[in-house]
Amino acid sequence: MDSATFPHIQGVRFLVGARSMTQLPTTGFPEIAVAGRSNVGKSSLLRTLVNQRSLVRVSRTPGRTREVNFFLLESKDLPPLHLVDLPGYGYASVPRSLREDWGDFVSRYLETSAALSLVLLLIDARREPGELEAQFADWMQGRGVRVQVVVTKIDQVPKTQWGQVEARIRAVFGNRLPRCIFYSSLKSIGNEDIWRKIKVAVNPGPVDPGSGDRGPADKAGP
Numbered sequence: 001m002d003s004a005t006f007p008h009i010q011g012v013r014f015l016v017g018a019r020s021m022t023q024l025p026t027t028g029f030p031e032i033a034v035a036g037r038s039n040v041g042k043s044s045l046l047r048t049l050v051n052q053r054s055l056v057r058v059s060r061t062p063g064r065t066r067e068v069n070f071f072l073l074e075s076k077d078l079p080p081l082h083l084v085d086l087p088g089y090g091y092a093s094v095p096r097s098l099r100e101d102w103g104d105f106v107s108r109y110l111e112t113s114a115a116l117s118l119v120l121l122l123i124d125a126r127r128e129p130g131e132l133e134a135q136f137a138d139w140m141q142g143r144g145v146r147v148q149v150v151v152t153k154i155d156q157v158p159k160t161q162w163g164q165v166e167a168r169i170r171a172v173f174g175n176r177l178p179r180c181i182f183y184s185s186l187k188s189i190g191n192e193d194i195w196r197k198i199k200v201a202v203n204p205g206p207v208d209p210g211s212g213d214r215g216p217a218d219k220a221g222p
């Protein structure tokens with residue numbers, strides 16, 4: 001799959017910055033959400049993925065994305081879908097009341113959206129993945145949503161150490177999740193891998209046994 005030609009994007013536009021359940025889009029298009037700590041590179045990933053520098057505001061100061069931002073992506077190769085930029089979590093200096101507000105709404109959205117097809121869970125290559133990430137992945141998988149770990153800012157780590165980064169991720173998530181994707185907005189690394197996951201998530205066909213994907217259909221409990 002050539003990242004320059006897949007998908008053939010016809011249009012991407014900002015739909016809404018939702019702060020409450022009543023503001024969520026109602027079209028039912030599949031949703032691809034980007035989650036992770038503040039400053040991990042969520043907004044950067046989205047604008048690199050769709051190749052539109054001006055699309056999503058990138059933070060100069062962490063904690064900048066405050067709404068659940070919905071973008072409509074139309075392409076020749078995929079059904080219309082929503083890309084969803086979530087507020088970062090774990091940003092300590094945001095006033096507690098605001099954090100709780102966002103938390104409530106964001107949690108309710110993540111818990112209840114029937115259209116949520118895939119969550120890209122971003123982890124900074126230079127940070128240890130923690131309990132928050134593990135809990136988040138369990139929560140999403142528990143409700144049948146695919147989770148893909150994306151290791152961001154991989155340009156900051158020499159290639160000889162990528163194996164160690166992957167081992168640290170595996171130590172936290174074990175085999176519950178498919179292999180992580182290494183990503184860099186700066187160097188445009190990993191876009192193809194992400195599009196491949198999105199394609200599978202919005203067109204769930206038979207599961208490729210080699211892919212390590214654990215979608216809702218193949219997630220039989222013990």
Ligand SMILES: Nc1nc2c(ncn2[C@@H]2O[C@H](COP(=O)(O)OP(=O)(O)OP(=O)(O)O)[C@@H](O)[C@H]2O)c(=O)[nH]1
Binds near residue numbers: 061154156
């Ligand atoms: N070196 C490097 N820096 C990056 C990369 N992606 C993002 N950054 C930088 O990381 C900072 C945060 O990026 P954002 O995309 O705004 O992060 P975010 O997760 O959306 O942040 P919040 O909206 O605050 O939660 C910015 O200064 C970016 O320039 C990358 O691939 N490599």
Ligand SMILES: [Mg+2]
Binds near residue numbers: 043057058059064
């Ligand atoms: Mg952001």
